[in-house]
Amino acid sequence: MxxxxxxxxxxxxxxxxxxxxxxxxxxxxxxxxxxQQTVEADExxxxxxxxxxxxxxxxxxxxxxxxxxxxxxxxxxxxxxPVWRSIDDVVFEVGQASAQTLxxxxxxxxxxxxxxxxxxxxxxxxxxxxxxxxxxxxxQAPSLQSLDxxxxxxxxxxxxxxxxxxxxxxxxxGFEPPQVLWNSAAEGTxxxxxxxxxxxxxxxxxxxPGVHLVGIRVVVPLVxxxxxxxERVVRFAVGNTAPEEAFATSWDTSSGTRTDSDTVGDxxxxxxxxxxxxxPVVWIGIGLAxxxxxxxxxxxxxxxxxxxxxxxAAALKEDK
Numbered sequence: 464m465x466x467x468x469x470x471x472x473x474x475x476x477x478x479x480x481x482x483x484x485x486x487x488x489x490x491x492x493x494x495x496x497x498x499q500q501t502v503e504a505d506e507x508x509x510x511x512x513x514x515x516x517x518x519x520x521x522x523x524x525x526x527x528x529x530x531x532x533x534x535x536x537x538x539x540x541x542x543x544x545p546v547w548r549s550i551d552d553v554v555f556e557v558g559q560a561s562a563q564t565l566x567x568x569x570x571x572x573x574x575x576x577x578x579x580x581x582x583x584x585x586x587x588x589x590x591x592x593x594x595x596x597x598x599x600x601x602x603q604a605p606s607l608q609s610l611d612x613x614x615x616x617x618x619x620x621x622x623x624x625x626x627x628x629x630x631x632x633x634x635x636x637g638f639e640p641p642q643v644l645w646n647s648a649a650e651g652t653x654x655x656x657x658x659x660x661x662x663x664x665x666x667x668x669x670x671x672p673g674v675h676l677v678g679i680r681v682v683v684p685l686v687x688x689x690x691x692x693x694e695r696v697v698r699f700a701v702g703n704t705a706p707e708e709a710f711a712t713s714w715d716t717s718s719g720t721r722t723d724s725d726t727v728g729d730x731x732x733x734x735x736x737x738x739x740x741x742x743p744v745v746w747i748g749i750g751l752a753x754x755x756x757x758x759x760x761x762x763x764x765x766x767x768x769x770x771x772x773x774x775x776a777a778a779l780k781e782d783k
Contacts, residue, residue, distance in 0.1 A: 672702025
């Protein structure tokens with residue numbers, strides 16, 4: 464792709480937020496028909512161990528409740544009808560078509576990615592490109608709606624392993640600065656609050672080709688004060704990397720890049736009560752959806768919440 468990508472891949476943000484704000488500010492909403500979808504209760508769940516490489520098409524990460532347990536899955540919309548797959552069984556092949564050069568005129572706008580103007584990055588874009596995976600997330604599963612959930616769910620960044628740097632961000636196609644959601648160079652879980660029944664897409668950017676593992680923890684708070692938690696590793700084969708290499712790569716538990724808990728993997732559980740703290744939370748949705756591409760973001764809102772993740776993780780380890 465050329466440097467014109469930042470200008471041509473423009474889109475709409477229905478609700479976006481700024482992680483740099485410490486107090487809520489008014490949010491702006493718009494309509495994007497491209498993100499409207501219906502998730503049916505009877506959609507197929509693929510058997511675990513059925514490996515799939517996705518090199519193009521629409522996929523959402525999202526929580527489901529199966530046999531009473533929370534499962535963080537990938538809704539594969541490249542199949543007709545859609546199929547929910549174990550994230551452990553999926554590799555996203557982000558080929559050379561994803562490579563693009565940051566334009567000189569961008570200045571330091573994308574410094575947070577770890578790349579400079581003139582550098583090449585590899586991106587899963589926020590709007591659909593026919594030759595690339597279109598990866599987002601949703602909270603639309605009817606099984607999830609059946610839980611007595613307190614407002615919405617939280618997605619937490621559980622770490623990155625791979626060459627270079629990883630970042631996840633939103634943009635509005637205008638002239639405002641990028642909205643950073645997750646950044647592997649930053650510390651902490653960088654929690655992202657997602658309202659119920661929403662559908663969101665963002666930019667997934669890597670500064671180097673190779674196998675990239677991104678840990679994601681989904682936390683579902685219930686009105687009784689307990690939580691349901693599941694944690695998975697999303698695998699990317701970036702550039703000319705073979706998907707088989709990504710399947711063969713496991714999370715290195717000795718690495719210092721993990722955040723806030725001891726392991727990434729099967730961690731369905733209920734935790735004890737949660738409490739407020741100074742940890743900022745990015746809020747997405749509020750009954751809407753978000754879409755955009757490598758450019759800028761819209762309005763912002765920030766809340767704060769921090770549950771006892773370490774106690775929950777410790778309890779999970781003891782249960783296993």
